[in-house]
Amino acid sequence: MDNLKGIVEIELCACKKLEKLPAVWQLPSLKVLCLQKLTNFETWCEVQGQKPRFPVLEKLLIRECESLTALPKVTFPELREMSLSDMAMFERWEAGEESLGEHVIFPQLEKLSISFCKSLAAFPRASVISPPFGGAETECRSAFPALRELKLVVLETLERWEAGEGTPREDLIFHWLEKLTIIDCPELTTLPEAPKLSVFKVGVSQQLLSVHAASRYIASLSRLELFVDDAETESVVEQITSSELVHGKDKWG
Numbered sequence: 001m002d003n004l005k006g007i008v009e010i011e012l013c014a015c016k017k018l019e020k021l022p023a024v025w026q027l028p029s030l031k032v033l034c035l036q037k038l039t040n041f042e043t044w045c046e047v048q049g050q051k052p053r054f055p056v057l058e059k060l061l062i063r064e065c066e067s068l069t070a071l072p073k074v075t076f077p078e079l080r081e082m083s084l085s086d087m088a089m090f091e092r093w094e095a096g097e098e099s100l101g102e103h104v105i106f107p108q109l110e111k112l113s114i115s116f117c118k119s120l121a122a123f124p125r126a127s128v129i130s131p132p133f134g135g136a137e138t139e140c141r142s143a144f145p146a147l148r149e150l151k152l153v154v155l156e157t158l159e160r161w162e163a164g165e166g167t168p169r170e171d172l173i174f175h176w177l178e179k180l181t182i183i184d185c186p187e188l189t190t191l192p193e194a195p196k197l198s199v200f201k202v203g204v205s206q207q208l209l210s211v212h213a214a215s216r217y218i219a220s221l222s223r224l225e226l227f228v229d230d231a232e233t234e235s236v237v238e239q240i241t242s243s244e245l246v247h248g249k250d251k252w253g
Contacts, residue, residue, distance in 0.1 A: 025052035
């Protein structure tokens, strides 16, 4: 690692015997980290008494790491884009399992994509956000205060917008979220607060995430896309022509 102090981007691909990640967090200039097709990768190696820290990492891509169960116990202060895909064993956000208080794991994350992670049941536990952090005008709770784009595809067990037991709190908010895509997440039956959402793409096969659910965003949306199969077309048409879609008191363009 001493010889790689200036390295900006690292990609590890198809390293089938790799079980623990090398200490790449020791690289002070690392901005892009891509991990792909690491079939035996199980854990982020930690030095005893120390936690990995990625001070300038801006982009994290993890794909087809089937044995990885969690992200490292670390904050990502500069991470702007993260993609998690084809991780069959990924089931928890390591740091998000604990009580975080004012500690925000992903303070700058703007783009998040999660797909084909069949064991993931929830998002990280939200932190209390006090203004003016993250653009919030009043105190609220969020795990991703800067998130602008969120894509969720084929997540079989995802059911909660926040880790933890009990009924989700209504004040959980995605303050800056502009684009939301939800496809084939059958257990996800609620939607978050997203006052600035402008683009909403949803598979209408969702139990509750349908045209009716989209009505909560109708005042801010500029684009709505519904994905259906032939068997569902008639019921979707019925919903679109229903007065439930648009509330008369709302002004929308």
